[in-house]
Amino acid sequence: MRESLLGELMDRFCVLPGVGPKSAQRMAMHLLQRERSRGLQLAQVMERAMREIGNCERCRTFTELAICNRCQDAERDGSKLCIVESPSDVMAIDRATEFKGLYFVLMGQLSPLDGIGPAELGLDVLQQRLSATGLEELIIATSSTVEGETTAHYITEMARAVQLPVTRLAQGVPMGGELEFLDGGTLQHAFKGRQQV
Numbered sequence: 001m002r003e004s005l006l007g008e009l010m011d012r013f014c015v016l017p018g019v020g021p022k023s024a025q026r027m028a029m030h031l032l033q034r035e036r037s038r039g040l041q042l043a044q045v046m047e048r049a050m051r052e053i054g055n056c057e058r059c060r061t062f063t064e065l066a067i068c069n070r071c072q073d074a075e076r077d078g079s080k081l082c083i084v085e086s087p088s089d090v091m092a093i094d095r096a097t098e099f100k101g102l103y104f105v106l107m108g109q110l111s112p113l114d115g116i117g118p119a120e121l122g123l124d125v126l127q128q129r130l131s132a133t134g135l136e137e138l139i140i141a142t143s144s145t146v147e148g149e150t151t152a153h154y155i156t157e158m159a160r161a162v163q164l165p166v167t168r169l170a171q172g173v174p175m176g177g178e179l180e181f182l183d184g185g186t187l188q189h190a191f192k193g194r195q196q197v
């Protein structure tokens with residue numbers, strides 16, 4: 001028997017995190033019954049986003065531009081560079097803190113067993129940023145998982161090699177907690193109380 005289009009639509013929704021067959025069915029039915037035109041808009045923006053969004057050449061965050069808006073913003077303070085694991089962390093720090101420096105997004109954590117080494121995290125690009133003039137503080141905001149700590153240690157050594165001061169977020173970030181799931185107050189506190197390592 002040939003699989004129905006409806007069946008395929010429901011299957012495709014299961015690609016989303018936390019979405020199982022039941023939720024997928026509810027989403028598909030909802031769009032078909034009540035939201036056809038918005039469903040089409042969703043399909044169109046999904047298509048464009050999947051094709052056009054790449055990574056910023058400077059900070060690696062998601063953007064459809066060669067250099068993202070944040071990196072192009074002359075108002076931001078180029079003397080501070082904050083290292084995070086994901087674009088969601090950038091958004092969380094922007095929301096919760098007064099930080100107006102620049103970011104570098106690793107897009108992951110060092111995890112040799114999964115084949116994620118320095119090259120996969122763009123650390124060669126970061127190396128060039130570290131040696132650039134005008135940089136005065138490197139803020140490492142990786143998560144407190146084992147991989148996050150390993151990554152932080154590696155980057156701290158890179159910064160030491162060029163005598164760049166490194167700070168890390170203060171206590172308050174729960175062990176194994178990932179930055180993007182922290183509440184704003186805790187993140188703000190951790191960020192403000194960052195300490196030199």
Ligand SMILES: [Zn+2]
Pocket residue numbers: 056057058059060061067068069070071072
């Ligand atoms: Zn950028």
